[in-house]
Amino acid sequence: MGSTVHVIEATIVTPSEPTPTRVLALSALDSQLFLRFTIEYLLVYNAHPGLDRRATTARVKAALAKALIPYYPLAGRVRAKPDGSGTGLEVVCRAQGVLFIEARSDHNVNEFEKAPRFVTQWRKLLSFHVADVLKGAPPLVVQLTWLKDGNAALGVGINHCLCDGIGSAEFLNSFAELASTSQTKFAEFKFKPKPVWDRHLLNPSPFKPTRNNTNNNSLSHPEFNRVPDLCGFLARFSNERLVPTSFIFDKTSLNELKKVAFSTSRPGESNYTSFEVLSAHIWRSWARALSLPSNQMLKLLFSIDVRNRVKPSLPSGYYGNAFVLGCAQTSVKDLTEKGLGYVTMLVKRAKERVDSEFVKSVVELLSHSRACPDSVGVLILSQWSRLGLEKVDLGLGKPVHVGPICCDRYCLLSPVFNQTDAVKVMVAVPTAAAQRYEHLVRSFYL
Structure with a gap:
């Protein structure tokens, strides 16, 4: 049987400042059929003795809200383009927010040194699983789970239509750096690299016919x-x-x-x-x-x-x-x-x-x-x-x-x-x- 995970809190986190309201087109690479799923990361930490869990959770939530300002499409909702083609996707950006979960578990940090006993053993470390990324679910889910031995796990689910591995890792590093930044430097935080949308750069329209561009x-x-x-x-x-x-x-x-x-x-x-x-x-x-x-x-x-x-x-x-x-x-x-x-x-x-x-x-x-x-x-x-x-x-x-x-x-x-x-x-x-x-x-x- 899998280990027990109890959800302490599940809440929607929105950008901490106003963000643009718009519909953004995704590229042909973003819209591929085989990318219509959620990338699910698990990161496990040795927490410091005496860590203030309440303060840590508050810092993580505040960092998430600030990270969503430049990364505001992650707080939107992905849908098929209304043209009926079925091939293109877009994201509706109205600061709908992402899902943040705090939980506790009877897992301990040593379990992660080897393979899980079965495929879904760690499933509840990201309790909200998105089966269909086009059905209005938040494109981003973050779960902070406190382990039995006082350590912590971070489960992250991110809609693959919006990010690839490099893009999602850049977001996670900026978000994490914010979470570990002192209050005095928090407001002046500079995102490195600065997030760039620019999905039009991978549109086919500027491309001239190529050697492979045939009916076959x-x-x-x-x-x-x-x-x-x-x-x-x-x-x-x-x-x-x-x-x-x-x-x-x-x-x-x-x-x-x-x-x-x-x-x-x-x-x-x-x-x-x-x-x-x-x-x-x-x-x-x-x-x-x-x-x-x-x-x-x-x-x-x-x-x-x-x-x-x-x-x-x-x-x-x-x-x-x-x-x-x-x-x-x-x-x-x-x-x-x-x-x-x-x-x-x-x-x-x-x-x-x-x-x-x-x-x-x-x-x-x-x-x-x-x-x-x-x-x-x-x-x-x-x-x-x-x-x-x-x-x-x-x-x-x-x-x-x-x-x-x-x-x-x-x-x-x-x-x-x-x-x-x-x-x-x-x-x-x-x-x-x-x-x-x-x-x-x-x-x-x-």
Whole structure:
């Protein structure tokens, strides 16, 4: 059974000063079908002995209200554009507010050092779960939970249509810095970077036709193409209980993975990054553990930040969705038999495809269709370890744990407390594959 969480207070927090009343259009990247969900972060803190909980809660609420002044769209409500197309979204900004929850729990801080026992064990640390982000729910929910041992957890749910990982982390760091700022400096607080809306910068209208901009555009974008389900892939993930897993890769193990990748690569391959070798190793271990048919096609999808890949670059402080999906694709046979170097090369090539022209073609495609990644044969991986979440300090110190509220079939790379070069990998796999997956993840040379 899950641990008990009791809600002490649930209240709507509005911007502490008047904000513009307007309707703001979201970009084609913001409006994608597969982003219509809530990003759910969990940050856990070792609180100082003798901490005044009432004063801390008041500081957090005041900081949230002030942060909502420049980030006022987060206090609005997201809806479909009334043109009936179904492809575009907008946010109605009338300072409707965000939901703040204070709670207490019988969790303790040591529980978060390992994977949860089941997918939803930490669900109540963000008690208000938004099932449909277009049904009028607040785009932002913040829950401060006091743990049994006197420590604290911060659960944050943020509508993915409004922010990507980088944008949401910038907001959280500004909000947290406000919460830890003295009263004398609170009024003069400067947001760094200053939040920038400017979603029009990713509109298709200024774009000229590109090399990929054809009637068969989707053929240039394997991330949106479907592959046949030869093994009841979707049914397995729907019907079999998923087991959460958590592994830490430190600098030594990441360097070891790089050596293995080079030793199994073609001559002349250039340097691999830690992300490339780690994501390849995780994808390969996951595929081998599932024991899929050798001719089943598999994909690894991962987000690629395009802020500095588009021309001109997006301005600092742009907090909307500014990423496209990288897609590595191959058969089970090649993925499992050709070695880590081959798989790492697939990831590297997927990253290299993404330039300004590629981004334009994605925007064009999404502006005129309901293109959406399929789930068959897909492992989705998201890199939270480079967002700056490990710096979110509410005045309680840096978080000792950063991860998702629910550990599910999407793979997350998270930062590790006090280990700058280390990465925590969290993903839930079907029960029958869990033991083999854990063995393969630990075995670099198999």
